[in-house]
Amino acid sequence: MDTSRTAYREMLTKRPLNVQALWGTEDLGLVSGRDVVIAARESQSIILAANARSPLTVKGVFKAAKACNAAVYIEIAKSEDSYCYGSFASLPDYAARYSAELGHGIIFGLHVDHYGIKSREDVQKSVAHIPDIVRRGWTSFAVDASHLQDWENLCATRDVCMSIPAYLGLEVEVGEIKGPGELSTVKEALFFIGGLNSWGISPDLLAISNGSLHGTYDTTTGQHEGIDLDRTLEIANAIRPYGVAIAQHGISGTPLSKVSRFRKFGIAKGNVATLFQNVVFGLKMDPETGNAVVENGSYVKEPDRGISAELWNKIVEWADGKKYSRKSGDYKKANLPFGEAIMNEPQPCIDRIVAETEEWATRFLKAFNAEGTAEKVLETIARRPFDNAAPERPVLHKRSEFTCEGAQQERGSDADYSD
Numbered sequence: 001m002d003t004s005r006t007a008y009r010e011m012l013t014k015r016p017l018n019v020q021a022l023w024g025t026e027d028l029g030l031v032s033g034r035d036v037v038i039a040a041r042e043s044q045s046i047i048l049a050a051n052a053r054s055p056l057t058v059k060g061v062f063k064a065a066k067a068c069n070a071a072v073y074i075e076i077a078k079s080e081d082s083y084c085y086g087s088f089a090s091l092p093d094y095a096a097r098y099s100a101e102l103g104h105g106i107i108f109g110l111h112v113d114h115y116g117i118k119s120r121e122d123v124q125k126s127v128a129h130i131p132d133i134v135r136r137g138w139t140s141f142a143v144d145a146s147h148l149q150d151w152e153n154l155c156a157t158r159d160v161c162m163s164i165p166a167y168l169g170l171e172v173e174v175g176e177i178k179g180p181g182e183l184s185t186v187k188e189a190l191f192f193i194g195g196l197n198s199w200g201i202s203p204d205l206l207a208i209s210n211g212s213l214h215g216t217y218d219t220t221t222g223q224h225e226g227i228d229l230d231r232t233l234e235i236a237n238a239i240r241p242y243g244v245a246i247a248q249h250g251i252s253g254t255p256l257s258k259v260s261r262f263r264k265f266g267i268a269k270g271n272v273a274t275l276f277q278n279v280v281f282g283l284k285m286d287p288e289t290g291n292a293v294v295e296n297g298s299y300v301k302e303p304d305r306g307i308s309a310e311l312w313n314k315i316v317e318w319a320d321g322k323k324y325s326r327k328s329g330d331y332k333k334a335n336l337p338f339g340e341a342i343m344n345e346p347q348p349c350i351d352r353i354v355a356e357t358e359e360w361a362t363r364f365l366k367a368f369n370a371e372g373t374a375e376k377v378l379e380t381i382a383r384r385p386f387d388n389a390a391p392e393r394p395v396l397h398k399r400s401e402f403t404c405e406g407a408q409q410e411r412g413s414d415a416d417y418s419d
Contacts, residue, residue: 001105033140033169039376046368049073051273060357077114085339107374117145140169151407166390175209184208195402212250236266253291282306298326
């Protein structure tokens, strides 16, 4: 995108306040998640939200976004921040650097994925933590208290959201994402979103439990992708009056033919994490789903993809020392101790990681009908009379309508299914 255009220059003046404070003199196209979601909904497309466990993922996704003129999210979860080289502290700077290397013109949001809340103590800690993340330039948040019972989820989400500036994007979650089986219901989604509305809290997106799974589907044990699109549409239709769309988590391992249908079921954002990690590691993948292939109880490293075989062998030795299975999702924890080594790999390895990331990101952007959405974001921002993206939505309910007794569901498991 031409950064000299009037629409692009106007966008720069209407970027979130935290972005202007950090990059006010640069042509960085970092915008509020609010504007990206509006553009996606109006264009009937889906935002590619790429979890950048390695900063190299940012560069590959940016190259695809620029080529497709598509708006994207770069994201990392609160849990990933503790075990990944890509972090709340590092990713904004990498994003700014790679955008500059590519000549700017990329429209994107920085999204805090799964800001997990599992206790009252977590709520209290968020009061200090969230402003620090905002100061670093993040422009969208996903508050995830779905591990809690429904009433506690509502109360905790409400309290945490009050520390997030209203001009930044907001995603919330009901029903813990744990694979095929337990599904979020229309009733609990309406209780949750209606309850937030009664407090004047206006999410853009709702993540639900609809059959997806974080990580790799281990087909050798019978695991399979089971996203229930019918239930997804039921919930999407129910929450539409509140201005809320669905965020689809756990897309890695889902056939692109199915992914291309998501936008018809109320989905406006699609998270892809493990697939991009597979690209960095150079694991053998199903060409249609990106799911890591397991053979003889182990992931399979392909010598001509991803990091070098030498570095992969060091990761395997490290994982063996941790007593991780060689097909374990815990391999994600190698991202931090080996992050610097990955960034310092020989240039041919770096180039092939970025190129394959760009290839997969392009496939998703096309499946998401996202080509041209960067232009749509500029239109969205241009018609906004204010430099503040906070939404103007009516409060439809009284708080007294949402009580502990009215909550539907008790969470049935203490297991942790987060990223």
